[in-house]
Amino acid sequence: MTEIDKIIEILRRWINQYQKPTLRSTVKERNPFKTLIACLISLRTQDSNTKKASENLFSVADTPEKIVKLPLEEIEKRIYSCGYYRMKAKTIKHVSGVILEKYNGKVPSSTDELLSIKGIGRKTATITRVFGFRKADCIPVDVHVHVIANRLGWVKSKTPEETEIQLMNIVPKEYWFELNTLFVLFGQKICQTNSPLCSECPVRNNCQRINVNRSR
Numbered sequence: 001m002t003e004i005d006k007i008i009e010i011l012r013r014w015i016n017q018y019q020k021p022t023l024r025s026t027v028k029e030r031n032p033f034k035t036l037i038a039c040l041i042s043l044r045t046q047d048s049n050t051k052k053a054s055e056n057l058f059s060v061a062d063t064p065e066k067i068v069k070l071p072l073e074e075i076e077k078r079i080y081s082c083g084y085y086r087m088k089a090k091t092i093k094h095v096s097g098v099i100l101e102k103y104n105g106k107v108p109s110s111t112d113e114l115l116s117i118k119g120i121g122r123k124t125a126t127i128t129r130v131f132g133f134r135k136a137d138c139i140p141v142d143v144h145v146h147v148i149a150n151r152l153g154w155v156k157s158k159t160p161e162e163t164e165i166q167l168m169n170i171v172p173k174e175y176w177f178e179l180n181t182l183f184v185l186f187g188q189k190i191c192q193t194n195s196p197l198c199s200e201c202p203v204r205n206n207c208q209r210i211n212v213n214r215s216r
């Protein structure tokens with residue numbers, strides 16, 4: 001069993017005590033549009049805010065057609081709890097419009113097409129592919145995944161893009177689908193970006209603690 005196998009196994013057990021993050025819970029619905037919009041809402045906010053704002057919006061509009069018809073102010077009001085709500089509402093409306101007009105209302109599934117839509121970055125594109133389309137051919141990397149993978153010593157990278165490439169070279173494919181979910185929750189609860197809670201960490205015996213200068 002490799003170090004990666006051991007850590008994934010420990011985190012799989014550890015995560016059972018928590019509810020899955022909102023983005024991961026969209027997997028069940030197999031609705032790439034809702035995954036994509038929930039991901040746009042989730043940027044730079046906590047999961048509880050993402051959940052509340054997404055549910056508020058989807059209760060009145062859960063398709064590109066419906067969102068395009070909503071006045072911008074109504075979208076802002078519905079996602080207010082997620083922060084940066086003005087900018088996010090504009091992006092949501094724009095992205096919905098492009099999907100409706102250019103892609104007949106169906107979210108495109110390729111990374112390149114997703115990235116060609118203004119407002120969709122690499123993390124949102126990979127989340128949409130992995131959770132919305134269930135395509136386990138990339139690893140969504142946000143700040144938590146980037147920081148934790150470096151601290152553990154799995155990668156040595158400066159950007160999330162570099163981290164994604166390095167992770168795809170060393171992490172067995174069977175783990176790609178769940179890696180984001182495991183690391184995001186672990187990053188929120190234990191391996192926090194500013195000051196990790198190493199004293200309570202379930203994988204402290206397997207961690208190289210690279211560049212961890214301050215911990216609790």
Ligand code: SF4
Pocket residue numbers: 151152190191192196197198201202203204207208209212215
């Ligand atoms: S030991 Fe500390 S740095 Fe390493 S994974 Fe755990 S919390 Fe993060």
